[in-house]
Amino acid sequence: MASSIESAGKHLVLVGGGHAHVLVLEAFARNPEPGLTMTLVSKESLTPYSGMLPGHLAGVYTRDEIHIDLERLARAAGARLILDEAIGFDRAARRVRLKGGEGLAYDILSVDIGITPDLSGIAGAEEHALAVKPIGSLLKQWDGLVEKALTPNGPRRFAIVGGGAAGICLAFAIQAFFAARLSGPIEVSLIAASEAPEINAGMRKRIARALKHRRIAVHAEDAAVRIDQDGVILASGSSVPADAVLVSTHAAPPPVLAATDWAKDEGGFLAIAPTLQILNDAAVFAAGDCATMIAHPRPKAGVFAVRQGPVLAQNLRRAVRGEALERYTPQRDHLLVIATGDGRAIGGRGRFLAFEGRLAWRLKDFIDRRFMRRFA
Ligand SMILES: Cc1cc2nc3c(=O)[nH]c(=O)nc-3n(C[C@H](O)[C@H](O)[C@H](O)COP(=O)(O)OP(=O)(O)OC[C@H]3O[C@@H](n4cnc5c(N)ncnc54)[C@H](O)[C@@H]3O)c2cc1C
Incomplete structure (x- = not known):
């Protein structure tokens, strides 16, 4: 009870409809935070799921099948969706500058804007x-x-x-x-x-x-x-x-990050702690490809963005409530499945496991469709 009072009147702003943020929205849709105002800023109302992109280009999946409807997801999460591009961040004033001219004040900010x-x-x-x-x-x-x-x-x-x-x-x-x-x-x-x-x-x-x-x-x-x-x-x-x-x-990191004085790694990606907060700004979180977890760097892959999603949701909720945050260690390796576009796939994990065939494709198709069903 005390927790929702703490978060009442706070404004949580999510910038980017990346893989981690769709899971944040899903978590808040399932379990709303009373009194919290939430806004999603995204350049597009439909966000693509990259795991199914090659399948779409091969002609296996329709365009609808590989996109998540952010408008519907935001509505379910009780969030306002602003279809616009963040073009600057004013850290001292805690404001996001939007291309359309609007400025957006936040208490807690989360950035999941991918790469270029x-x-x-x-x-x-x-x-x-x-x-x-x-x-x-x-x-x-x-x-x-x-x-x-x-x-x-x-x-x-x-x-x-x-x-x-x-x-x-x-x-x-x-x-x-x-x-x-x-x-x-x-x-x-x-x-x-x-x-x-x-x-x-x-x-x-x-x-x-x-x-x-x-x-x-x-x-x-x-x-x-x-x-x-x-x-x-x-x-x-x-x-x-x-x-x-x-x-x-x-x-390469999105150019909009270059002008900020947020901590970055040597490549210019946002440097984040195991709590997913930017190292030099406790009010700002980042996830997905635009960020590097300095203590546990991992390749830029959607699977890591997806894994960060539930942790990010949990920590954003705790941050608005003023509670202690969870620390996260990403897994070392992950299942990698490369579809060959002919009803087969080649998969592997870690240094030694490798397999291929129709079953490998069916496994990938099952995993990807199951992920997308969460947003249907
Ligand atoms: C062909 C291809 C196949 C891939 N297959 C796989 C795979 O099978 N498995 C895997 O793990 N990874 C795969 N990847 C990698 C995967 O695409 C990325 O790691 C993943 O998309 C990263 O997700 P993200 O959350 O960081 O951001 P993204 O999914 O890139 O989303 C970022 C979102 O932010 C929005 N945005 C950007 N800038 C702004 C702004 N300034 N203001 C507002 N919104 C903004 C964008 O429009 C976009 O919707 C593949 C990549 C490609 C290109």
């Missing part, structure tokens, strides 16, 4: 390539690419820059999608500057075999340095001819 791809090392990428993040703009560009590809003289050669799990998933998805819809040969190339550390040796072997089987050309240990209308130029000097290029490389 780092295109800085690849000349011409901004003009000639499709960046996979933000997913919303990728999907708009993807529609245009599909439309063009379905014309007789449309694109037939596709290159994916980035050899991490996301880049590999995309290569399989794009090959599956276009091979099933276009008559005549298509070419799909995957450009990987380095081996992805999250993929163990057993999975790597299986992935290499599957890529070869699907005739996806791999340019390994060679970085893309330039993209133009003819394709991709690599650091070695060789070139990969392509009519369409997708870039899924390293993550």
Whole structure:
């Protein structure tokens, strides 16, 4: 009883509709906090679930199936949704500046705004390539690419820059999608500057075999340095001819964070404590790809954002009530399943476990659909 009195009249502001925040909203929808005012600021009213994005591009899932409706979720949580972009944070005044001109005062703030791809090392990428993040703009560009590809003289050669799990998933998805819809040969190339550390040796072997089987050309240990209308130029000097290029490389922090004096890691991502509070600001929490837990750094992956969700919900609730916060240690490794777009998948965990087949795909499909059902 005392707790809800403490939180009465407080304003909790969530910026970004990322994976952790949808779970915060779900938790507050299930268990409302009396007297608390909550606001979600999001650029879009539908937020994509990245785990199902390759399946969508492969033609397996519809667009509806891979999106969470933030409007409905916010309503269920008793939160006001502002469809706008946070363009600045005034730490001293505890205010968020919005692109639309509105300023938003908060008592407690939480930031889950994802990443932008780092295109800085690849000349011409901004003009000639499709960046996979933000997913919303990728999907708009993807529609245009599909439309063009379905014309007789449309694109037939596709290159994916980035050899991490996301880049590999995309290569399989794009090959599956276009091979099933276009008559005549298509070419799909995957450009990987380095081996992805999250993929163990057993999975790597299986992935290499599957890529070869699907005739996806791999340019390994060679970085893309330039993209133009003819394709991709690599650091070695060789070139990969392509009519369409997708870039899924390293993550960069969202530019809006640069101007803040919040603690950051060496990459510019928000530095957070095990309580998910920013190290130098107890009133502000951060989660997902835009943050790094300094005591327990982990790869930038949706699975970690999802795991942070319930802890974040709990700690935001405790923070508004003025209670002690929970400390969180993320798991060391996680199940990684790469869909190959043909009803199969390659999975693994830790250093040694690796498996593949139809069952692996059914497992991934089950996990992803179960996650999405929470918001239906
Ligand atoms: C093709 C692909 C496949 C992937 N597959 C997997 C997978 O199978 N498993 C896995 O674990 N990870 C996967 N990932 C990684 C995963 O996408 C990210 O780790 C995950 O999306 C991070 O979630 P997040 O909560 O940090 O933010 P995001 O999901 O990126 O969400 C951030 C949200 O904040 C909003 N936003 C951004 N800036 C602002 C602002 N200034 N104001 C208001 N709103 C803002 C955005 O519009 C967006 O809705 C994949 C990535 C890609 C590209």
